[in-house]
Amino acid sequence: MKKILILGVGRSSSSLITYLEENARKYGWEITVGAHNKQSGLKRVSPPTQVKAFDVFNEDQLNNEVQASDVVVSMLPARFHPIVAMACLKYSKSMLTASYESDEILEMSTRAKSQGILFLNELGVDPGIDHMSAMRIINRIRERGHKLLCFESFTGGLIAPESDNNPWHYKITWNPRNVVLAGQGGPARFIQEGTFKYIPYHRLFRRTEVIDIEGYGKFEGYANRDSLKYIDKYNLQDVPTVYRGTLRRPGYCRAWDVFVQLGATDDSYTMQNTEKMTYKEFINSFLYYSLEDPVKTKLYQYMHIDQDSDVREKLEWLGIFDDTAIGLKNATPAQILEHIICNKWALEPDDKDMLVMWHKFIFQESGKQKTTLLTSSMVVTGDDQVNTAMAKTVGLPLAIAVKMVLSGQIRLTGSHIPTVREIYEPILNELELYGIRFNEKELA
Amino acid sequence: MKKILILGVGRSSSSLITYLEENARKYGWEITVGAHNKQSGLKRVSPPTQVKAFDVFNEDQLNNEVQASDVVVSMLPARFHPIVAMACLKYSKSMLTASYESDEILEMSTRAKSQGILFLNELGVDPGIDHMSAMRIINRIRERGHKLLCFESFTGGLIAPESDNNPWHYKITWNPRNVVLAGQGGPARFIQEGTFKYIPYHRLFRRTEVIDIEGYGKFEGYANRDSLKYIDKYNLQDVPTVYRGTLRRPGYCRAWDVFVQLGATDDSYTMQNTEKMTYKEFINSFLYYSLEDPVKTKLYQYMHIDQDSDVREKLEWLGIFDDTAIGLKNATPAQILEHIICNKWALEPDDKDMLVMWHKFIFQESGKQKTTLLTSSMVVTGDDQVNTAMAKTVGLPLAIAVKMVLSGQIRLTGSHIPTVREIYEPILNELELYGIRFNEKELA
Numbered sequence: 001m002k003k004i005l006i007l008g009v010g011r012s013s014s015s016l017i018t019y020l021e022e023n024a025r026k027y028g029w030e031i032t033v034g035a036h037n038k039q040s041g042l043k044r045v046s047p048p049t050q051v052k053a054f055d056v057f058n059e060d061q062l063n064n065e066v067q068a069s070d071v072v073v074s075m076l077p078a079r080f081h082p083i084v085a086m087a088c089l090k091y092s093k094s095m096l097t098a099s100y101e102s103d104e105i106l107e108m109s110t111r112a113k114s115q116g117i118l119f120l121n122e123l124g125v126d127p128g129i130d131h132m133s134a135m136r137i138i139n140r141i142r143e144r145g146h147k148l149l150c151f152e153s154f155t156g157g158l159i160a161p162e163s164d165n166n167p168w169h170y171k172i173t174w175n176p177r178n179v180v181l182a183g184q185g186g187p188a189r190f191i192q193e194g195t196f197k198y199i200p201y202h203r204l205f206r207r208t209e210v211i212d213i214e215g216y217g218k219f220e221g222y223a224n225r226d227s228l229k230y231i232d233k234y235n236l237q238d239v240p241t242v243y244r245g246t247l248r249r250p251g252y253c254r255a256w257d258v259f260v261q262l263g264a265t266d267d268s269y270t271m272q273n274t275e276k277m278t279y280k281e282f283i284n285s286f287l288y289y290s291l292e293d294p295v296k297t298k299l300y301q302y303m304h305i306d307q308d309s310d311v312r313e314k315l316e317w318l319g320i321f322d323d324t325a326i327g328l329k330n331a332t333p334a335q336i337l338e339h340i341i342c343n344k345w346a347l348e349p350d351d352k353d354m355l356v357m358w359h360k361f362i363f364q365e366s367g368k369q370k371t372t373l374l375t376s377s378m379v380v381t382g383d384d385q386v387n388t389a390m391a392k393t394v395g396l397p398l399a400i401a402v403k404m405v406l407s408g409q410i411r412l413t414g415s416h417i418p419t420v421r422e423i424y425e426p427i428l429n430e431l432e433l434y435g436i437r438f439n440e441k442e443l444a
Numbered sequence: 445m446k447k448i449l450i451l452g453v454g455r456s457s458s459s460l461i462t463y464l465e466e467n468a469r470k471y472g473w474e475i476t477v478g479a480h481n482k483q484s485g486l487k488r489v490s491p492p493t494q495v496k497a498f499d500v501f502n503e504d505q506l507n508n509e510v511q512a513s514d515v516v517v518s519m520l521p522a523r524f525h526p527i528v529a530m531a532c533l534k535y536s537k538s539m540l541t542a543s544y545e546s547d548e549i550l551e552m553s554t555r556a557k558s559q560g561i562l563f564l565n566e567l568g569v570d571p572g573i574d575h576m577s578a579m580r581i582i583n584r585i586r587e588r589g590h591k592l593l594c595f596e597s598f599t600g601g602l603i604a605p606e607s608d609n610n611p612w613h614y615k616i617t618w619n620p621r622n623v624v625l626a627g628q629g630g631p632a633r634f635i636q637e638g639t640f641k642y643i644p645y646h647r648l649f650r651r652t653e654v655i656d657i658e659g660y661g662k663f664e665g666y667a668n669r670d671s672l673k674y675i676d677k678y679n680l681q682d683v684p685t686v687y688r689g690t691l692r693r694p695g696y697c698r699a700w701d702v703f704v705q706l707g708a709t710d711d712s713y714t715m716q717n718t719e720k721m722t723y724k725e726f727i728n729s730f731l732y733y734s735l736e737d738p739v740k741t742k743l744y745q746y747m748h749i750d751q752d753s754d755v756r757e758k759l760e761w762l763g764i765f766d767d768t769a770i771g772l773k774n775a776t777p778a779q780i781l782e783h784i785i786c787n788k789w790a791l792e793p794d795d796k797d798m799l800v801m802w803h804k805f806i807f808q809e810s811g812k813q814k815t816t817l818l819t820s821s822m823v824v825t826g827d828d829q830v831n832t833a834m835a836k837t838v839g840l841p842l843a844i845a846v847k848m849v850l851s852g853q854i855r856l857t858g859s860h861i862p863t864v865r866e867i868y869e870p871i872l873n874e875l876e877l878y879g880i881r882f883n884e885k886e887l888a
Contacts, residue, residue, distance in 0.1 A: 187707055192733040196716045198777070199730070200707030202646035207732065228716070263631055263644030272640040272672070286643070288651065289636040333642070 005069035008076040016395030098124025109415035122417040125393035126155035132424035150362035154221040156247025160352040169249035173353040188223035194240040205257035221245035255314040262286035267334035274331040353382040355389035373443040452519035460839030542568025553859035566861040569837035570599035576868035594806035598665040600691025604796040613693035617797040632667035638684040649701035665689035699758040706730035711778035718775040797826040799833035
């Protein structure tokens with residue numbers, strides 16, 4: 001019996017657990033889930049999967065569970081991965097996550113290598129499937145001797161058209177905290193036509209571009225974090241344009257930018273008197289004082305939002321001018337905003353989400369002047385509120401990688417992301433069986 | 445002989461050292477200056493003051509110098525004060541600084557108290573003279589039984605009208621790094637008519653108000669850091685408006701905001717290829733890509749700067765569209781911007797700076813409906829490029845406090861700021877002898 005330890009059971013863990021449970025008998029796996037809240041963990045699993053109440057700060061428990069396992073999957077918030085990784089180093093167990101490869105994890109890479117274990121990061125959808133599907137095409141272009149001139153890649157976790165019934169065309173399909181904090185933590189960085197570009201957070205949502213995906217309509221993309229670090233990871237040193245972005249439906253970014261401009265997405269300080277504050281008072285905290293102007297008028301004036309702007313409808317639909325009490329003690333602006341959007345952007349029981357990925361490549365055939373535009377897109381729709389497209393696309397690559405690690409199919413050690421052919425090829429192939437497949441188009 | 449140890453000799457230390465040297469014989473003081481660069485230290489002192497090459501990270505040296513002293517003045521960058529304070533705790537020596545009382549220093553307050561020593565912070569001009577002069581008036585208003593309804597306080601280190609010959613009406617009279625970083629590190633916070641207000645950095649320079657000081661013309665003020673923490677320090681719990689601000693000449697903030705919006709004041713990451721980058725390329729790093737538009741056009745378009753805007757003149761005067769090479773390796777945007785402004789905003793040999801402070805109080809006489817507006821302003825002009833108004837107003841309060849500590853006139857222990865009458869009263873009185881005096885006006 002091989003033992004799989006899954007730490008954390010968030011929104012995106014359902015497909016991961018289902019896949020592993022379905023394959024457990026066949027491959028002789030035993031699955032243990034460590035859940036912060038045992039009851040909510042139990043809802044996600046079926047027997048014989050075990051659920052244990054788990055606290056990552058309980059060092060003894062962490063050590064015992066890691067020691068008893070053969071492989072560890074951390075679905076905890078990313079900041080806890082280094083704690084789990086330390087225990088993995090201690091007992092020589094490999095760890096897989098869907099999170100960005102952090103500096104802390106990178107620093108442990110040499111030790112992991114010498115222990116003969118693997119830290120496999122960025123195994124979800126974005127980051128994850130984006131790397132795998134892009135690398136497959138990049139390698140193909142190169143093997144054919146073509147020269148890559150441009151690589152752009154966009155992903156968005158959105159709501160399916162049939163469940164899209166609000167003016168933002170958005171609902172919460174993953175960690176709502178990350179929805180509020182999206183884009184924070186350093187400028188977005190990329191290279192465009194050979195020029196390095198930097199966009200600070202407070203301009204990010206106004207530097208969008210429009211993308212049209214046949215059959216699914218228009219989207220807008222904004223720059224996603226640091227694209228420059230993927231130049232080395234994808235081996236794109238000679239490519240003049242490298243840009244990674246995030247997709248929303250058109251109009252989302254301009255309206256969201258109002259919260260960014262206000263300072264309402266700031267998670268770095270707690271506000272005064274938040275427990276008794278109303279939604280309207282929250283917004284007013286960021287506006288100039290006026291004896292006469294109502295809060296709504298002040299906001300539209302301050303942000304230059306015209307009377308016919310769709311931004312008004314979006315903001316008013318969220319209820320931000322209501323006299324509803326927030327009821328959170330010592331909250332940061334970001335926590336309050338999360339509270340407001342969670343109420344309005346919640347998935348209803350029959351709602352289906354939609355995961356959209358779109359890659360763009362421009363390459364030049366060797367010895368020819370002609371350039372070719374190649375696009376590759378993937379759209380996955382969720383089954384329901386639990387088996388979401390997000391859960392599938394985050395959980396399945398992870399689950400398949402767990403299988404490959406346990407079966408000895410992946411023999412890498414140290415810290416990696418799935419840009420290596422021996423990892424991405426089998427995962428992408430198996431994902432197709434689950435309807436996660438790409439549609440390519442070439443245009444001269 | 446009492447021994448005074450001064451660590452660091454920056455722009456603002458000339459008046460501090462001159463005062464202490466002038467009083468050294470009379471009071472029997474011995475002065476030692478620890479300078480990072482001994483040569484530049486020597487330029488600031490006269491015999492018998494000693495200058496030693498000093499490195500705050502040389503623990504033995506720090507310990508030896510602190511142990512040999514009776515009182516320590518730290519003029520080092522604020523982040524080094526806790527290191528000096530640790531040595532002061534070890535050898536029971538009091539430390540005085542012109543910097544904000546940091547959390548680290550506050551945490552050492554109890555230990556300082558039990559050692560019988562004083563950490564006296566915020567003893568410069570802003571913070572410093574602002575606290576002292578405001579507290580004197582606030583206490584007077586209260587002693588007369590009046591009720592304070594509003595307190596606002598603004599300070600600016602500017603250029604004297606006779607030396608004001610650039611379109612920004614600004615030159616560097618203190619640490620240029622702080623000019624670039626001004627306003628960063630959390631939102632500005634204050635309370636206005638009973639409502640707590642928060643302004644994020646990226647809106648700060650567009651939320652100004654105009655202040656007119658008789659004989660000196662108009663200024664604009666933007667909110668300065670966290671005014672809320674002074675509610676307790678000034679004992680203003682019942683006052684509906686408490687606001688601290690920073691002064692510039694009108695037009696400065698709107699133009700400076702262009703750099704904030706671009707992300708050019710960010711000090712959190714290093715840019716690619718900065719050594720060979722030109723000023724124009726630096727600006728272009730923050731702009732959208734365009735095959736056709738020149739950098740200047742893109743900037744004006746992106747920032748909505750009209751053709752008749754004074755912002756254009758200011759930006760072009762700084763040379764930001766020049767092909768001059770920056771020549772700094774691995775620099776942050778803030779470091780590059782500092783490099784650019786230092787060239788242009790340097791004080792010329794005969795230039796005089798000007799320190800402006802302006803307080804506004806509104807109070808209600810007990811039992812009456814009538815409210816009174818009281819303003820109190822201070823304008824100090826520098827003598828030359830070395831004996832600046834900045835150096836006088838930062839250095840003299842510190843120097844006078846050193847005298848008071850050595851003579852036993854201040855007997856407080858623990859960490860403090862000069863809001864206590866026994867500190868501010870003698871300092872304000874002595875400052876008047878140096879031309880640092882306030883002009884009050886009352887209006888019913």
